[in-house]
Amino acid sequence: MPLIASQNREDAAESPLRFFETAGPFLVQLDEYFAAMRSDFEPELRELVDYALGHSGKRLRPIALFLTGTNAQGDFNEEMVRAAAVVELVHLATLVHDDILDEAELRHDSPTVSRKHGVTSAVLLGDALFAQSLQVASRFPTTEVCRLVSEATRKVCAGEVEQSLEPGEDRHGLERYFRIIERKTAVLFEVACRLGAILGHPRGESVAEAAALGRHLGIAYQIYDDLLDVLGSEKSTGKTLGTDFHSGKGTLPLLLLHEVMSGEGGSDPFTAVGDRLNGARHDLQRLMRERGVVDRVRGYFREELEQARAGATQFAARTGNELPLELADYVESRFSGV
Numbered sequence: 001m002p003l004i005a006s007q008n009r010e011d012a013a014e015s016p017l018r019f020f021e022t023a024g025p026f027l028v029q030l031d032e033y034f035a036a037m038r039s040d041f042e043p044e045l046r047e048l049v050d051y052a053l054g055h056s057g058k059r060l061r062p063i064a065l066f067l068t069g070t071n072a073q074g075d076f077n078e079e080m081v082r083a084a085a086v087v088e089l090v091h092l093a094t095l096v097h098d099d100i101l102d103e104a105e106l107r108h109d110s111p112t113v114s115r116k117h118g119v120t121s122a123v124l125l126g127d128a129l130f131a132q133s134l135q136v137a138s139r140f141p142t143t144e145v146c147r148l149v150s151e152a153t154r155k156v157c158a159g160e161v162e163q164s165l166e167p168g169e170d171r172h173g174l175e176r177y178f179r180i181i182e183r184k185t186a187v188l189f190e191v192a193c194r195l196g197a198i199l200g201h202p203r204g205e206s207v208a209e210a211a212a213l214g215r216h217l218g219i220a221y222q223i224y225d226d227l228l229d230v231l232g233s234e235k236s237t238g239k240t241l242g243t244d245f246h247s248g249k250g251t252l253p254l255l256l257l258h259e260v261m262s263g264e265g266g267s268d269p270f271t272a273v274g275d276r277l278n279g280a281r282h283d284l285q286r287l288m289r290e291r292g293v294v295d296r297v298r299g300y301f302r303e304e305l306e307q308a309r310a311g312a313t314q315f316a317a318r319t320g321n322e323l324p325l326e327l328a329d330y331v332e333s334r335f336s337g338v
Contacts, residue, residue: 019330020058022323025074026066027059029081030088037085040132048117048125052092055108060327061087061192064217067323068193068210068315069200076200079140083195086137086149091188093129094156096122101164106234145195152191159183163249177255178219185225186218193217193324197315206318213311213324217331220304224335226251227297230284231338253288253297260291301335 020027034053041049062084069080098104099112100122106112114122130153137146159180193214197207230253234241288294305328312324 019326020063022074022326023063023066026070026076026081026084027062029076030059030062030084033081033085037132037136040135041128045125045128048113048121049129051116052096052113052125052129055110056088056092056095057108059084059088060221061091061188064189064214064324064327065192065196065200067327068196068206068213068321070196070323071201071321079199080196082136082139083145083199084192086133086145087188087192087195089129089133089136090149090153090156093126093133094160094184094188096126096129098160100126101160144198148191148194152187155183155187159185159187173250174252174255177250177252181219181222181226182215185222186215189218189221190214202319206315209311209315209318210324211311213308213315213327216304216308216311217327220301220308220335221331223252223297223301223304224331224338227253227294227301227335227338230254230288231294252300253293254284256293256296257284257288257291260293261287298335305332305335 038046038049065080065084065087066076070076095107096113099107100114100119104112105115110116112122113125117125133153134146134150137149140146159182162176163180163184190211191214193210194207197210198204229241229251232241308331309325309328312322312328315324316322
């Protein structure tokens, strides 16, 4: 399939379908790899694995790996497919565990694994997916893939642990917030782009630029997701929303709202809008718009997106591959819809 030319990037940003078609053949082979991998799991796990893989979302991390590893002809190799599977398995395992922690009931318009099969099964499925990702990574002739993925997995867990711990005096610190999302979200985007540059075309000539692209893109995407949790609708997103506020997570929108309200002598937004979640979300939306919080969140998002674009531009200068800029365009188009 011909890839999107650089002069048509603006059109591609307006068409999510076209964006995903770019990586279409790659995603088909990834699905075929997952289907063949099913036999690696014990019979007791296969139904759970099928359900989780069937509701795994947009596959943005595999697409990031493809776009940083391909060339102008859209070529890719079997190592890229396997590496994408490794990254997606880790991501899927984190989603299964996140939904347990957040007590979420919906993801991608379907019951979460924990809702459908129970918390115990969901915990163990997440563990099995982590283990499978490392098993697949161990099959590469180099230990670099296994090292990068295991390190990324540890950082994701560290980010989740820090977010769940009582933050103490640093509850409202932006430095803590960005440290957490760099670990829990950005690190997998970074490792996906890094592996694309290592395993793809040309191999290893632009790893640093690819990593910078992935890191800042991941941070931007998490900022978008945090705002969506407050302003989005469950009908359009297909997943449980409001979990950040309900669980007391210090996400960027809530931190900025706290800053504004504290300056006005107001109460902490975690306690000021009441205990009923539906009413709380309505009040949060109103407060954030009235106090300019949404505009400030957009500002942070744009800063990270521009740094991602800078990494993609440097990557293109070294490799001649401008396709990673499509990632920034796509994430921007998602944010503009919030």
